[in-house]
Amino acid sequence: xxxxxxxxxxxxxxxxxxxxxxxxxxxxxxxxxxxxxxxxxxxxxxxxxxxxxxxxxxxxxxxxxxxxxxxxxxxxxxxxxxxxxxxxxxxxxxxxxxxxxxxxxxxxxxxxxxxxxxxxxxxxxxxxxxxxxxxxxxxxxxxxxxxxxxxxxxxxxxxxxxxxxxxxxxxxxxxxxxxxxxxxxxxxxxxxxxxxxxxxxxxxxxxxxxxxxxxxxxxxxxxxxxxxxxxxxxxxxxxxxxxxxxxxxxxxxxxxxxxxxxxxxxxxxxxxxxxxxxxxxxxxxxxxxxxxxxxxx
Numbered sequence: 001x002x003x004x005x006x007x008x009x010x011x012x013x014x015x016x017x018x019x020x021x022x023x024x025x026x027x028x029x030x031x032x033x034x035x036x037x038x039x040x041x042x043x044x045x046x047x048x049x050x051x052x053x054x055x056x057x058x059x060x061x062x063x064x065x066x067x068x069x070x071x072x073x074x075x076x077x078x079x080x081x082x083x084x085x086x087x088x089x090x091x092x093x094x095x096x097x098x099x100x101x102x103x104x105x106x107x108x109x110x111x112x113x114x115x116x117x118x119x120x121x122x123x124x125x126x127x128x129x130x131x132x133x134x135x136x137x138x139x140x141x142x143x144x145x146x147x148x149x150x151x152x153x154x155x156x157x158x159x160x161x162x163x164x165x166x167x168x169x170x171x172x173x174x175x176x177x178x179x180x181x182x183x184x185x186x187x188x189x190x191x192x193x194x195x196x197x198x199x200x201x202x203x204x205x206x207x208x209x210x211x212x213x214x215x216x217x218x219x220x221x222x223x224x225x226x227x228x229x230x231x232x233x234x235x236x237x238x239x240x241x242x243x244x245x246x247x248x249x250x251x252x253x254x255x256x257x258x259x260x261x262x263x264x265x266x267x268x269x270x271x272x273x274x275x276x277x278x279x280x281x282x283x284x285x286x287x288x289x290x291x292x293x294x295x296x297x
Contacts, residue, residue: 226278
């Protein structure tokens with residue numbers, strides 16, 4: 001089945017104020033992390049840390065995601081564009097966020113927060129890891145709604161026709177004319193892999209299910225972080241085979257290697273190393289938080 005993508009990227013429009021679905025997806029990701037994190041705090045999965053301290057951690061992580069994600073995109077994918085238009089670095093509403101840059105931002109934020117509270121950095125990261133996949137999934141849904149980061153053409157008889165990915169001759173058509181062309185079958189040859197949905201499924205749903213199950217009982221230090229790095233790196237590397245590389249970079253080597261794959265390989269290696277390292281590491285035992293006096297159990 002072939003689908004024509006005609007989704008308005010603006011969720012709410014109140015005069016000059018426009019709220020994009022992409023921003024709402026980020027908000028949903030942070031809310032999911034807040035709710036899941038407080039559940040883990042109450043279960044004592046990060047001993048010595050209460051809800052207020054976790055809220056501080058989440059705030060710093062949010063800053064790390066936004067600042068690191070944008071800076072990472074500029075450094076990894078958009079240096080040429082930055083030279084031509086320096087103000088593009090602040091136009092986050094136009095899209096352009098890097099997971100790998102956001103990850104570095106979160107690592108820095110978690111390291112500073114852990115250092116201030118004299119906690120082992122990887123105890124913090126093992127706690128955070130299961131909270132991240134929902135945000136990744138929502139983010140990829142935001143990419144899909146925005147009609148960006150689409151995949152390669154597919155000849156499988158199914159796919160999505162993205163207006164932003166059509167040849168120039170079709171881009172000036174209004175939605176009704178475009179729909180008429182689609183209904184006539186003229187756009188079937190331009191159906192693409194909805195790689196954003198593949199990533200939402202793998203990086204969001206599958207990673208969350210695996211990591212939440214894996215972390216349900218105490219694991220040695222480094223193990224949960226290692227599983228996260230291994231899964232994300234592996235899934236991202238595979239999906240890149242059906243995803244169109246960034247136009248300003250293209251393929252880096254062999255006619256198929258993308259920047260996303262280059263940045264994911266170190267994550268796979270790191271994940272394997274951390275899982276190996278966990279075999280001789282201590283296991284952090286949960287210390288459930290007692291309910292406040294007078295609270296209803």
